[in-house]
Amino acid sequence: MPPRSEEPRRDATGSRRGSSRGTEHREPGVGGISDARAYTPRGRTIREGGGAARTGGGAEQRRTPRSSRSGDPFRPALQVLDGGRTGATRAGRRETAAGGRAGVVRTVSAKPVREPFDDDEEPAPRRRPGPRRPARQAAARRPVRKPRRPPKLADPRRRLRLGTLLVLALFTTIGIRLVFLQTVSTPAYADGGLASRLAVVELPAPRGAIYDRTGAPLAHSVEARYVFADPTLVKNPTATARLLSPLLGIPVSELADRMKPRILPGTTTPSRFVYLARGVEIAKAKQIMALDLAGVGVHRDEKREVPGGDLAANLIGFVSQDMNGLEGLEAKYDDMLEGKAGRKRYEVGQGDLAAPIPGGYSQTTPAQPGSSLELTIDRDLQFKTQRILSDGMARTRGSVGAAVVIEVGTGDVLAQASFPTYNAADPTKVNSPADREDAATSFIVDPGSIHKAITYGAALQEGVITPDTAFPVANTITKGDTTFRDTHPANGQKMSIPGMLAFSSNVGTIEIADKLGPDRLIDYQKRFGLGQPTGEGMPGEAGGRLLPADQWSDSSYGSVPIGHSVDATPLQMAAAYAAIANDGRYVQPHLIRNVIAPDGKKTPGAAPVTRSVLSPANAAALRRMLEAVTTVDGPDGRATGLAAAVPGYRVAGKTGTGLRYDNGKLQPGEVGSFIGMAPAEKPRYVVAVFVWSPGGEGGAVAAPAFREIMGFTLRHYRVPPSATDKSPKFEVFPH
The missing domain is CATH 3.90.1310.10 (Penicillin-binding protein 2a (Domain 2))
Known part of the structure; x- marks a missing residue:
């Protein structure tokens, strides 16, 4: 047999003819001895993977590779090197007929590729060593195994639907809980810890x-x-x-x-x-x-x-x-x-x-x-009134004083001064709590002779007397167990009404009151505002006291008409004189002019109570007769109120000497007073001054203080002087 050449033969197509060992078909770009280890789908060489083997006697026998019995861990990496194609997709291995002749090429089905998840497959049993069988016979005996299908995975669409349902259920639960918290349990949860966080x-x-x-x-x-x-x-x-x-x-x-x-x-x-x-x-x-x-x-x-x-x-x-x-x-x-x-x-x-x-x-x-x-107070007038009063009180000891200025017609209290006074910014620095009281509304006295104007006014209105009335006046008169005397005796002479007022006749006044009667006198006392608080606006205002007619004793018929057994305050008496100045119409004195809201809106104070007491004619007649108190000065005597006259103005008024009671006990000394109006022809203002002094110096203080206060008031409000400087001529003892 001629020697076998190592150079492979080529057929007419240029394909290499395999030697007796077998023929291998190579893909383009793969060949030469350098890649002798061509890789099978399982990453093994042809020799290892069952390629053509030498056989004795020209017969070809397949050899079962050892590496095929177990999985190859390097296969995935080798697949990448091989272009990502598995051995199952390559050209099949061609086996040549025995004797090395080029026969018909047939593809041998490759062994199924082991996937990574086939690791649980039992490895093929090893063959016992023995005589090798021809490849054709081995291939015939070994059954062709179908490639295993990978296990069926879960359907992703089912997973998506399940996940969506779970998410929707979760959000539905959360939403229901939020609605419950926001609507049902809101107050409880909101207020639960709020107190600890609030300032x-x-x-x-x-x-x-x-x-x-x-x-x-x-x-x-x-x-x-x-x-x-x-x-x-x-x-x-x-x-x-x-x-x-x-x-x-x-x-x-x-x-x-x-x-x-x-x-x-x-x-x-x-x-x-x-x-x-x-x-x-x-x-x-x-x-x-x-x-x-x-x-x-x-x-x-x-x-x-x-x-x-x-x-x-x-x-x-x-x-x-x-x-x-x-x-x-x-x-x-x-x-x-x-x-x-x-x-x-x-x-x-x-x-x-x-x-x-x-x-x-x-x-x-x-x-x-x-x-x-x-x-209604005027600050400037209030200051001046206080100053005048305190200066006058400096001449007395342990005394109490009050001064009131009222505007005729309106009832506005323009000034209301008290002595002693105190600093309202530091009210603790006083000698006694009584020093903080308003004397004009809390100082209760027997008004004394200033009450006689009420008696004469009632007698005029009731027709008991007229401006021209005159009658003999004795020096004394007895009522009950009390004898009343005049300080300016008439000695039984006929005396006019202006004369009785000028000399402050007790006897003449008691005789007129006897004709008037107690019931009518008490009625006019009430009309003039006595016996009840004026309602000016001061807290704790005293109402005074009137003695009912059924409680009068025999001496009361003499004491009441001249201002004793009567309790009144300086403000009450000032308001009574303001009614005389106002054509007989009483106007309630008041202090509150307006109430100012926080937004600046002004609301007028309550309208004062008014009522008719005297007719204008009788009020004018009484004013004219009261002028005698500040003008009569002649051979018949000097009037009691000359010290109260205001230069340039006609003044109508009355002096008084009363008593003071404290808790029902008579106090020592006297209460001197003067109440007057100016200009007398058409009065604009009423001034009242009361001074209680244990030593009885009140009368010496009241009239001069009135003069200064009234004079300043007229000038302050620019009241023109009287049309005539001369007052009417009065005849004290008419013939």
Whole structure:
């Protein structure tokens, strides 16, 4: 047999002819000895994977590769190197017939590729060593295995639908829960922890002011600060008090005592708050804050300022440190003057900052400032009246005085002064609480001879007397067990009505009252406003007292007509004379001119009560007769009221000497008084002055004080002097 050539033969197509070992078909780009290890689908060489093998006697026998019995872990990587094609898709291996001739090429089905998930497949059993069988016979005996299908995975669409249902169910559950929380359980959850997160700040409401008739402030509130201490945080009370004392004007010992730790009464809790000072000026409060004292702080406060000090203090009154009215108009109209505090509630963060939470809960109730009062008082006239009264009272000791100025026709009280007075900004500095009382409405006296104008007015109106009436007047008259005398005896002469008024005849007045009778006299006393409070507006105003006719004793027929056994206040008597000046029409005196709302709108005060007491003719006749009191001065005697005459003006009025009772006990001394009107021909103003003095000096003070007060009032309001400086001529003892 000729030797076998190692160079493969080529057929007509240029394909290499395999040697007796077999023929291998190569893909383009794959060939040569360098890639002798061509890879099968399982990553094995042809030799290993069962390619052509040498056989004895020219017969070809397939050899089962050892590596085919188990999975090859390198197969996936080798697939990538091989272009990603598996051995199953390559050209099949061609087996040549025995003897190395080029026969018909047939493709041998490759062994199914083991996938990674086939690792659980049992490896093929190893063959026992023995004689090799021809490849054709081995291939015939080994059954062709079908490639295993990969396990069927779950349908992704089913997974998507299931997941969608689960998500929808979850969101539906959450939505139902949210609706329940927002509608059913909202209040419980919202309020559950709200209290611990809320801060409450009180918004103070300014107290209304008190103005005079011109709009000048008599009392008003200004912003201030209060200084407080937490005794549990104050490290050294004494040292702290030494620093605060010069700024607060409070003794060191008092401040140190306030800052000492103490237990709240009835508890075991230590006190955490104590006032050190109220109404501190803002500038001083800033100085205190600059000291940065442990346990000491300041906060917003309100301070009541009284610009005039004692100006109308007995009238206005004062307030407490908490801005509550305690006396005077401040107490009477406290509900109107005090504002309604507001409140702001808001959520704050935790920690030391405690700052408001932006967008958090916030509720604000605005503060409502108090309304203000506009009084009928004229500040300038009030000041002058107080000054004149106090100057006159300086000549007396332990005395009480009152002065009232009323505008005729309107009933406006233009001035209402009291003595003694006090500084309303510091009401504690008084000798006695009685010094803070308003004497014009609380000073109850026997009016004395000023009451005679009521008796003569009633007699004129009832026709008991006329302006021309005259009759003999004795020096004395006895009623019951009391004898009444005149200070200017007539000695039985015929005396005119103006003469009786000028000399203040007790005997003549009692005789006229006998003709009038007690019932009619009491009726006119009530018409003139006696026996009940005037309702001027002052708190605690005394009403006085009238003696009922059925309680009159025999002496009452003599005492009541001349102003004894009658209790009245200076204001009541001033209002009675204002009725005479107002053509016989009584007008209730009042202090409140307007109520000013916080928005500035003015509401007039309640309309005064009015009623007719005398006819205009009788009122004019009575005024003319009362002029005799300030004008009669001749050989027959001097009138009792000459000291009250106002130069340039005609004045009608009456002097009085009465008694004072305190808690039913007669007090020593006398009450001197004078009430008059001017100009007498057409009165514009009524002035009343009352002075009680233990030494009886009241009469010497009242008339001169009236003259000065009335003179200033007429000039202040620019009232022209009387048309004639001469008053009518009065004949005291007509022939």
